[in-house]
Amino acid sequence: MEGPRPAHCQLAALRLNASDHPRAIRSFVTRAGRITSAQARALETLWPKYGIEPRRVIDLDAVFGRAAPRTAEIGFGNGENLLALAAAHPERDYLGIEVHRPGVGRVLLGLEERALTNVRLLCHDAVEVLERHLPEDCLDEILVLFPDPWPKKRHHKRRLIQAPFVNLLAGRLKPGGRVHLATDWAPYAEQMLEALGAEARLRNLAPQGGFASRPDERVATRFERRGERLGHQVWDLAFERL
Ligand SMILES: C[S@@+](CC[C@H](N)C(=O)[O-])C[C@H]1O[C@@H](n2cnc3c(N)ncnc32)[C@H](O)[C@@H]1O
Incomplete structure (x- = not known):
């Protein structure tokens, strides 16, 4: 059931639909998706508490109200990993970036249930967020887990992990960040x-x-479990910013 869109997602939807918007990689298609009434309510009521509107360059210290080591998870899906890491590491801050509203709604509910204060969410295209709304050298860690593989050859251009985006990832990591x-x-x-x-x-x-070997701490996400059911192997990569 699709309720009225809160202001932040109207903005995201406008941007996602703008076919003339110059951009290097379009890694997702806009889909309404099934959203539960609890998720829709969470988007209305909890967004002001945990959500960030992508305006100008985001001041992360101001947003989190402190200076702390920071992880961004791009395309967090249902947010299993994001919620587990944030609960396990109250000393760190977590920035979740996802375009799929039901997933954002689900994580909002999880944040409230667990009373987590170290997570903020952006419901927006990660390419634009990195390019325009995050400063250089601002993250200690970036996670991109099971990004859409776009298996058909004609869709390979939609894959997130290609040179322009990797360049952005490297630029937003602090030296020594991973x-x-x-x-x-x-x-x-x-x-x-x-x-x-x-x-x-x-x-x-x-x-x-x-x-790399699988990080012990990673919680199996929906797409990792799906891959396992299909008998797929999982490949991990770990790189450090020089
Ligand atoms: C295959 S799913 C994986 C989700 C989750 N990481 C997991 O392992 O279950 C890829 C996710 O990336 C999100 N996504 C794709 N491109 C994105 C972008 N440019 N910005 C933000 N999220 C994106 C999709 O909406 C989707 O939820």
Whole structure:
């Protein structure tokens, strides 16, 4: 059931529909999705508490009310990993970026239920957020877990992890900051390794410059579990900003 869109998502929808908007990568299609009434209510009532509108450059210290190590999770989906990490690490701040409103609604409910104060959400295209709304060198960690693989050849241009976006990732990480990626799609895993390996400001943390081992802390996300059910292998990547 699709309720009225709150102001922040109207803005996001406008931007997502703007076909003339110049952009390098369009990694998602706008879909209304099924949203429960609880999620719709959360978008109305909890957004002012946890949501950030992408206006100008975001002052993260002001938004979180403190200076702390910061992780951004891009495309958090249902937010299982985001919520678990934020609960396990109250000393860190977490910035979740996702365009899918039901997922955002679900995480808002999770934040309220667990009374977490160290998470803020953006319901907006991560390409634009990184490009226009986050300052240089502002993140200690970036997670991109199971991004849409866009398996058809004609859709490969939609894959998030390619040179222009990797360049943005490297620029938003602090020196010494880390980016972790995971996918269950072999050709995309190879593309990720090549794209991150080609970015001069990043260094592969895996021995022999290959894939990394699965971080112990990662909670299996919806798409990781789906991959497992399909018998897919999972590839992890870990790089550090020089
Ligand atoms: C395949 S799902 C994976 C979700 C979650 N990480 C998981 O592992 O279950 C990819 C997610 O990325 C989101 N997404 C894709 N492109 C995005 C973008 N440019 N900005 C923000 N979110 C994006 C989609 O809406 C979707 O929820």
